[in-house]
Amino acid sequence: METTNKIRVLIAKPGLDGHDKGAKIVALALRDAGMEVIYSGLHQTLDQIIQTATEESVDVIGLSIMSGAHLPISEKLIDMMREKGLADIRLVVGGVIPHQDIPKLKEMGVAEMFPGGTSFEDIITSINNLFE
Amino acid sequence: MIRFIEDCDPTAFEMLKLLYPHSGNAFIIGITGSPGAGKSTLIDALILEFRKLDIKVAVIAVDPTSPISGGAILGDRLRMQRHATDEKVFIRSMASRGQKGGLSRATKDAAVVLDAMGYEIIIIETVGAGQGEFDITSLAHSIGIVNIPGTGDGIQTVKAGILETGDVFIVNKSDKPDADELVHHLIMMINMRKASKTNWTAKVLKTIARDGTGVKELADTFLSHFDFMKKNGLIDRKRKELEHLYFHSLLKDLTLEKLLLFMKDSEDCKKAEKKIRSRELDPLSAAELMVNKMTVFQSNNKET
Numbered sequence: 001m002e003t004t005n006k007i008r009v010l011i012a013k014p015g016l017d018g019h020d021k022g023a024k025i026v027a028l029a030l031r032d033a034g035m036e037v038i039y040s041g042l043h044q045t046l047d048q049i050i051q052t053a054t055e056e057s058v059d060v061i062g063l064s065i066m067s068g069a070h071l072p073i074s075e076k077l078i079d080m081m082r083e084k085g086l087a088d089i090r091l092v093v094g095g096v097i098p099h100q101d102i103p104k105l106k107e108m109g110v111a112e113m114f115p116g117g118t119s120f121e122d123i124i125t126s127i128n129n130l131f132e
Numbered sequence: 133m134i135r136f137i138e139d140c141d142p143t144a145f146e147m148l149k150l151l152y153p154h155s156g157n158a159f160i161i162g163i164t165g166s167p168g169a170g171k172s173t174l175i176d177a178l179i180l181e182f183r184k185l186d187i188k189v190a191v192i193a194v195d196p197t198s199p200i201s202g203g204a205i206l207g208d209r210l211r212m213q214r215h216a217t218d219e220k221v222f223i224r225s226m227a228s229r230g231q232k233g234g235l236s237r238a239t240k241d242a243a244v245v246l247d248a249m250g251y252e253i254i255i256i257e258t259v260g261a262g263q264g265e266f267d268i269t270s271l272a273h274s275i276g277i278v279n280i281p282g283t284g285d286g287i288q289t290v291k292a293g294i295l296e297t298g299d300v301f302i303v304n305k306s307d308k309p310d311a312d313e314l315v316h317h318l319i320m321m322i323n324m325r326k327a328s329k330t331n332w333t334a335k336v337l338k339t340i341a342r343d344g345t346g347v348k349e350l351a352d353t354f355l356s357h358f359d360f361m362k363k364n365g366l367i368d369r370k371r372k373e374l375e376h377l378y379f380h381s382l383l384k385d386l387t388l389e390k391l392l393l394f395m396k397d398s399e400d401c402k403k404a405e406k407k408i409r410s411r412e413l414d415p416l417s418a419a420e421l422m423v424n425k426m427t428v429f430q431s432n433n434k435e436t
Contacts, residue, residue, distance in 0.1 A: 006138075006139070006202070006203075006227075006229075008135075027205055030203065031198060031203035031204060031205045032198070032200075032201045033201065033203060034201045035203050036197075036203060036204045036206060036227045037203070037204065038209060038225050039205055039206065039207045039209075040209060040210060040213055040216075041210040041213060044213065045217070047216075047217045048216040051216045051217050052209070052213075052216050052223075055216075055222055055224055056206075056224060056225060057134060057135035
């Protein structure tokens with residue numbers, strides 16, 4: 001049988017900020033790059049994100065965070081992913097991410113960071129590169 | 133596991149063989165209807181009703197794959213996220229990956245897995261399409277068709293197509309004008325059906341999925357359809373019928389895959405391609421020639 005492997009991405013917005021335009025536009029760009037994007041919407045708890053990622057068997061979790069809470073959220077989520085045996089899923093984070101936080105996120109185990117202003121092309125290339 | 137199925141990974145086939153004997157207990161509901169009719173929102177509300185009865189529910193939600201990029205945005209789940217952390221609810225989105233009929237081939241296999249996992253009700257949501265979506269009838273035991281008011285006159289309800297197959301008709305967004313007219317047309321259409329073999333008379337229900345109006349009745353209707361089928365031995369008959377269809381579609385897929393694999397790399401095929409390019413042969417004759425040349429078909433011809 002011919003295998004048809006596609007990159008599956010969960011796009012989620014944790015927490016309270018309600019700006020989902022960025023997440024939607026990125027979802028669209030990833031679709032156009034041939035990926036399957038599960039869009040789970042606003043105000044997701046970390047439990048919801050973990051459960052959704054499990055049920056949907058995704059390769060990537062993409063968080064869109066504009067609230068400034070990217071550090072604690074990413075740290076907690078990575079802990080939970082390890083705990084639930086999801087350590088092989090890659091976590092990427094986009095949104096309002098100050099440059100000085102990027103090394104910290106990297107150290108935590110976030111695979112890629114896409115601060116505001118990153119081009120679609122860069123996002124797509126980086127995600128594709130994670131699986132080569 | 134479902135991921136392996138979607139990716140046509142060979143291990144999936146072996147795993148499915150092991151799981152298959154454990155399936156065959158779930159009640160499978162198909163939900164279809166045009167885009168924006170409220171299928172996902174309705175399913176979200178249905179999950180809530182089934183959970184009140186402590187029934188384990190799985191949902192397979194199919195959304196279209198882009199014919200241009202091969203990618204997809206799977207957004208049905210968005211409407212059902214409040215159930216995400218309920219351990220007795222399993223929601224899986226699938227992309228149609230270019231299969232016609234609105235359901236990916238993998239859907240059936242995924243339903244087998246969820247069935248074997250012990251989910252009592254499996255709801256399959258088709259891509260929003262409508263008149264041509266027959267695939268769902270080869271998967272589900274009960275078909276719910278979601279309609280919305282204001283989308284056409286009475287003649288739409290008597291056209292051939294998916295409407296002929298519905299067991300439960302849902303008039304969603306029934307607070308909109310013309311809902312009663314649509315109910316009326318649907319009832320008329322059902323009355324005009326030939327007395328169906330199963331003697332289950334299709335029901336028409338009004339709902340407003342967003343606030344849950346009428347959804348309890350809808351859940352009850354599906355359950356009573358299931359009861360009805362169980363009492364009359366219809367469910368066994370239906371399961372056997374679907375199993376038969378499953379076998380034949382597998383047979384078709386596997387044969388095609390094997391044959392194509394074999395033919396694609398053959399010398400004959402390369403020759404034919406060359407002849408077509410040089411315009412010595414038209415594609416129709418070339419294809420016919422190749423098939424006729426195959427030994428399987430030749431021995432068949434001799435017998436007949």
